[in-house]
Amino acid sequence: MFTERLNRIAAAGTRRGYTRIRLADGLMIYIKAMPNSAVLEEVYLVPDLAAPDTDDWEAEDDELVLTGQSASGTLYLEVPADAVGELIEQHGGEHATQDADFPPVGYQIHPADDSGHYPVRRGDQRLGYMARRARIWQVLPLGATMWSGAFASSEEAADHLLKAAEAADRHTAHRAEWVLRDALAECGLPLSRGSQAVLGQGPTSWMEIEQLHRPPYRMGDEPYLLVYLRRQDDEDEMTVDREVTDADEWVALLGDDDTQLRGATFAAADTAALAAYVVDWHRDPEATWTAALAADHAHRLAALNAAATRS
Structure with missing residues (x-):
C-alpha cells in the first residue's frame, strides 16, 4: 500500500x-x-x-x-x-x-533506498531520483548520469523532476515520429521506424507503412511507402527525429524492390491529407504509383520546357 x-x-x-x-x-x-x-x-x-x-x-x-x-x-x-x-x-x-x-501534486515520492536516494514517480513512470546533500536537495532525472540542482526542499526537487518530464513529453509529442504515429493511428496500418547513416549527409530516419495485402504486383515484388519530414529548402533532409515546424513538409516516398519515386508532399500541418494518401496507397498501390509517375513526368517536362524557353 x-x-x-x-x-x-x-x-x-x-x-x-x-x-x-x-x-x-x-x-x-x-x-x-x-x-x-x-x-x-x-x-x-x-x-x-x-x-x-x-x-x-x-x-x-x-x-x-x-x-x-x-x-x-x-x-x-x-x-x-x-x-x-x-x-x-x-x-x-x-x-x-x-x-x-x-x-x-502530480508526482509520488517513494521511500529512500539503501543509498538514501528517493525514487520519484508519476504513476507507473519513473521520473528520476532526489537526494539530500548537506542542506540542499539534488536530482538525477531519468536518463541523466550526473546529479544536479540545489533545491531548498524535497517538494521543490520532486516538482523539478515532474516539470522536466512534462517538458520531455511535450518535446516527444511534437517530434515528427510521434506526430506521424498519431496522424496515422486511425489507418490501422503497421508502422515501423527505419534509420541509416548516410556518408556526407549524416543520419536519416523515416517511417515505413507496411502493405497488408500481398497479391502479385506488376510494379515489383512488394510495394512500400516511406514517410519522412524535411525542411522545404533542403532536398537532402530525411528525418522523423526532430520537432515539426511550419517551415517543414512531409514527403511520401513510393517504391518496390527495384525503384523509388516521390509520391507526394504535404504541408507540415496537413497530416489529414497525408493520412488519406496513405489509405489510398494501401487500397490500390499500383494506381498511386501510376499517378505519381505521371506527376513526375509532367514535372520533368515542365522543367525542360522552362529551360528551353530561357535559352
Whole structure:
C-alpha cells in the first residue's frame, strides 16, 4: 500500500512542529521529523490507536507534551518511517482527506533506498531520483548520469523532476515520429521506424507503412511507402527525429524492390491529407504509383520546357 503523505513528510520534515496523518478509519497519527528522515523523531498515537508490539515502538516518552498541551495518547521516539507505514497499512491506509499542508501534486515520492536516494514517480513512470546533500536537495532525472540542482526542499526537487518530464513529453509529442504515429493511428496500418547513416549527409530516419495485402504486383515484388519530414529548402533532409515546424513538409516516398519515386508532399500541418494518401496507397498501390509517375513526368517536362524557353 502506498503511503504518499507519510513519504512526503519523511522527505520534507515537519519544521520542528507536528504534522498529522488521518488514517482511513479516522484515527490520527502526529509526526515530528527532520528533513530526509528514515527514522522519525516523534510519533504520537491517539488513545484509540495502539502501536504494534515490536522493537520499533519501544521508545515511549512518559512525559507527553504535544503542541504545548497535555494529551492522553502515547508518544514514541525514534520510530522508523517504514514501521509507521506498516501501522498505517493496518488501518486501511491514508484517508483521502488530509490537511492542506501538503497539497496534491502530480508526482509520488517513494521511500529512500539503501543509498538514501528517493525514487520519484508519476504513476507507473519513473521520473528520476532526489537526494539530500548537506542542506540542499539534488536530482538525477531519468536518463541523466550526473546529479544536479540545489533545491531548498524535497517538494521543490520532486516538482523539478515532474516539470522536466512534462517538458520531455511535450518535446516527444511534437517530434515528427510521434506526430506521424498519431496522424496515422486511425489507418490501422503497421508502422515501423527505419534509420541509416548516410556518408556526407549524416543520419536519416523515416517511417515505413507496411502493405497488408500481398497479391502479385506488376510494379515489383512488394510495394512500400516511406514517410519522412524535411525542411522545404533542403532536398537532402530525411528525418522523423526532430520537432515539426511550419517551415517543414512531409514527403511520401513510393517504391518496390527495384525503384523509388516521390509520391507526394504535404504541408507540415496537413497530416489529414497525408493520412488519406496513405489509405489510398494501401487500397490500390499500383494506381498511386501510376499517378505519381505521371506527376513526375509532367514535372520533368515542365522543367525542360522552362529551360528551353530561357535559352
